Amino acid sequence: MMYLIRIALRNLLRRRSRTLVIGSILAIAVVFFLLIESVMVAMMDLSFKNAIDFETPHIEVSRQGLIDEEAKGNVVPLEETFSISNSTEETIAGLADYQAATPVLDFSADFIAGRYTFPVLVRSIEPDSFSQVFYHDQYVQTGAFLETGQSGVVIGERLAQFFDLDVGDYFTLRFRDRQGSFNTMEGEVRGILATPHPDMNLRTVFVAREAAASRLGLANDAANRWMVRLTQRGSAPEQSQELQASLSNSQLVARSYREAAEFLVAVEAWGYIETYFILALFLLVGAVGIVAAVILSALERVSEIGIMKAMGLRENEIVRVFVIEAGGIGLVGGLIGCILGALSVGLFVIYGFDMSFFLDIDAMSAFPLQGRLYGAWNTSSFFFILAVVVAIALLSSLLPAYTAAKKDPIEAIRRR
């Protein structure tokens, strides 16, 4: 066996350029995978973080009807509001990783300023507890965040730009109340937000809950969502299920951010499918290269195969020589790829890249990303892709190696 390995490795060295050419195809696959994976992990991580910090926190409690209507893309129905009971509030506060909770009353409205109208989601909040769950108050560009009982709105910078509004300017919100008749709210812009969540900066408007509830014809403590922040993201799905179990005899349902942010979860899944698909294409090319390399070296070494047979090597021992060679090409390519991959991922981790161009793409504006994205390190990806590349090299060499080893020794010896 020692000699089989020695022969294989010496031949790899002898055919250095072939080893490197086919190795570099595999290396490209490796670099591609590592970089894309890093971008994706970083992007999804930041997207989820921004969604949690500005849109849907770890756990959201609401009525099933609201979820259903939202899924249909309808305006937020005012029938699906609720007043939370003390015991439910205690259950929520009793969650293992509970940090804070806040009620939210969302409704659809038209934002009117000057001659323009723009459809928005009005999020009526209790500013104090809201700021314990969300981080909007830390991203005020001009003016100030809402205070309890205050009239007026806080809007995002993109909406402000659209209407050319400044702090102190006047606005009108037009909406239907609980009875279905039109009603309006008027006031001053209190603050302008620039959050890292682009959609928040355009389509969401914040008002204090007391001001909104009476205009909507709802009780003062009416909410359509309870937003719950936990101390950590990881336990959200599990604790959401726990909460769901204890809510089962109320009309309320609990969802984790992963269920609420279905869009992101879908994007994540598609991202992985796409990455693995392209990786598979690269690896296919690499596999073809390996097959070609094994066929070539078998052709070059017909008489060597004959000699090995005459010396009494069995077919599967000769197969091993070629399989080890292919594995060596895979290892060389995989290692080169891992080194280059580590360098490029490293650059991405340190310098990141600017995502502002994303915002100009319409489809991307729903993505909760903005600013610079920094790469994520994922050591296990390196081991994974190295193992995959070596395995592909070994597997794709099997058939040509067997064909070579099956060569009739008489023919092999005659052809010299």
Place this chain on the structure above:
Amino acid sequence: MALLTLKDVSKIYKQGDIEVHALKGVNLDVAEGEFTTVFGPSGCGKTTMLNLIGALDRPTSGHLLFNDKDIGTMSKNEQALHRRRNIGFIFQSHNLIPVLTAFENVEFALQIAGDGKGSNSDRVQNILEQVGLGTMMHRRPNALSGGQMQRIAVARALVKEPKLVLADEPTANLDSETSKEVLEIMVRMNRELKTTFVFSTHDPMVMEYAKRVVEIRDGEIARDERKG
């Protein structure tokens, strides 16, 4: 008792519709320790006969017995194991594995024969010294002359002390001086180690080393004589 017995051995090569009768009912006994020269013109069937004896090929009909075992009916793997234990080959050229040094080529053969369990580098060194290559052990084949390569091939065939060494025109590519040296080594090994040799050639000059000459013409044994 004969080490090797050929009973009515025939070999027909089929190339499409054409049949080549390379051997036609050959009968032969080779005793242990014998140095047999198979002699005949090009195309008479020497290589065919040696390949059959070496279990690299199977006869179309007839039997080849090695120590009374029929090697023509063994499975491929059994044939491989038989070769690695009992037979050393020397071919006309390209005997060596190019990426291994002289020493490694010989050691490789010894390891295979010993089923991969260790090697005896003294034995390797010793045999290389006996064929006069003690100083060039660590050269690769491409840094050696044709005669040197053939001497390594002899060393490689003999290092595992096989029962039988098959040499198919081992001197055909060498000049007469070098041929003589290689032949003398083989004759000496036969004398000292009592290894059985079957050796083929079409070169009449080589005949002076032969103790037994089996002459083949057109796939048949035309003459079989022993000298002194």
